[in-house]
Amino acid sequence: xxARRDDLFSGRVAPRLARIERELTAAVVDAQSRDxxxxxxxxxxxxxxxxxxxxxxxxxxxxxxxxxxxxFSRRRVADVDDPYFYADLRRRIExxxxxxxxxxxxxxxxxxxxxxxALDWLAAAQEVSHPQAPSRPLFTTSEGEP
Amino acid sequence: MAGPALYAELNAVRALVAHGxxxxxxxxxxxxxxxxxxxxxxAAIDAVLVEAAGVPLAGVTMLAGISMLAGRRVRMALGRRxxxxxxxxxxxxxxxxxxxxxxxxxxxxxxxxxLVSATLRHVGSGRxxxxxxxxxxxxxxxxxxxxxxxxxLCQAVDCMERYLDDLAKG
Numbered sequence: 001x002x003a004r005r006d007d008l009f010s011g012r013v014a015p016r017l018a019r020i021e022r023e024l025t026a027a028v029v030d031a032q033s034r035d036x037x038x039x040x041x042x043x044x045x046x047x048x049x050x051x052x053x054x055x056x057x058x059x060x061x062x063x064x065x066x067x068x069x070x071x072f073s074r075r076r077v078a079d080v081d082d083p084y085f086y087a088d089l090r091r092r093i094e095x096x097x098x099x100x101x102x103x104x105x106x107x108x109x110x111x112x113x114x115x116x117x118a119l120d121w122l123a124a125a126q127e128v129s130h131p132q133a134p135s136r137p138l139f140t141t142s143e144g145e146p
Numbered sequence: 147m148a149g150p151a152l153y154a155e156l157n158a159v160r161a162l163v164a165h166g167x168x169x170x171x172x173x174x175x176x177x178x179x180x181x182x183x184x185x186x187x188x189a190a191i192d193a194v195l196v197e198a199a200g201v202p203l204a205g206v207t208m209l210a211g212i213s214m215l216a217g218r219r220v221r222m223a224l225g226r227r228x229x230x231x232x233x234x235x236x237x238x239x240x241x242x243x244x245x246x247x248x249x250x251x252x253x254x255x256x257x258x259x260x261l262v263s264a265t266l267r268h269v270g271s272g273r274x275x276x277x278x279x280x281x282x283x284x285x286x287x288x289x290x291x292x293x294x295x296x297x298x299l300c301q302a303v304d305c306m307e308r309y310l311d312d313l314a315k316g
């Protein structure tokens with residue numbers, strides 16, 4: 001319980017992915033309710049975040065057979081307006097994708113493709129919400145470079 | 147919003163979405179990726195709305211110990227029956243379909259407006275601040291499904307906009 005849970009390259013991939021999925025779900029619901037309340041109208045942003053969530057969920061399902069349930073899940077407050085929200089999620093999804101790509105099982109290697117789609121959707125969502133933010137990722141895996 | 151009013155609204159939204167789907171699926175480039183994903187999402191909306199209409203008795207079936215899958219089937223059947231009792235309104239001002247997609251069909255944008263207003267009325271007036279709506283979307287089963295339908299609709303519209311954007315860029 002004391003262990004630092006957000007360390008990038010520690011721990012198994014499945015619980016990290018599940019946590020990413022929960023955070024994305026929280027962010028989607030938050031952005032959607034704010035869109036409904038006309039507090040922050042942005043129908044494209046939450047739609048794209050939802051697409052990223054679906055891709056991550058698909059990756060989670062590929063891992064599901066091998067993982068248990070995490071009993072101690074904390075609900076986090078996701079803030080879509082925070083520019084670090086996207087950078088942080090991207091970094092963590094990339095770390096999971098790198099781990100999935102190097103996996104022994106072909107099923108879990110397929111999860112890497114889903115995570116790349118999720119990264120694409122995340123970038124597209126960021127493009128809508130923060131048009132002024134740099135489109136280049138702050139952290140790239142070596143495979144991403146030509 | 148009371149039951150019958152909600153069901154009438156849901157029927158109207160379903161009719162609008164169905165017309166929008168017909169418009170989109172007559173587009174010439176059916177095999178195109180964005181069009182295909184938009185159609186898949188539009189087709190999924192209908193089931194979600196039917197399930198939303200069938201929710202209120204689901205608690206009883208859960209108490210009866212029926213599994214999740216059967217619960218979903220019961221909700222779908224119940225929702226279909228409830229919605230069939232209410233008339234499906236025609237879509238006013240719906241233009242006949244043309245081959246090729248040049249704009250996002252108006253009916254889909256109308257459908258989103260009606261769906262969101264139905265959701266807000268279902269949550270109840272006076273509870274329209276963002277935190278209260280978020281709580282309702284997480285806790286209330288009907289609102290959760292309406293939110294899911296809204297998300298699918300927005301994704302479909304977004305896919306079509308990206309398709310049209312690609313066309314404009316050439």
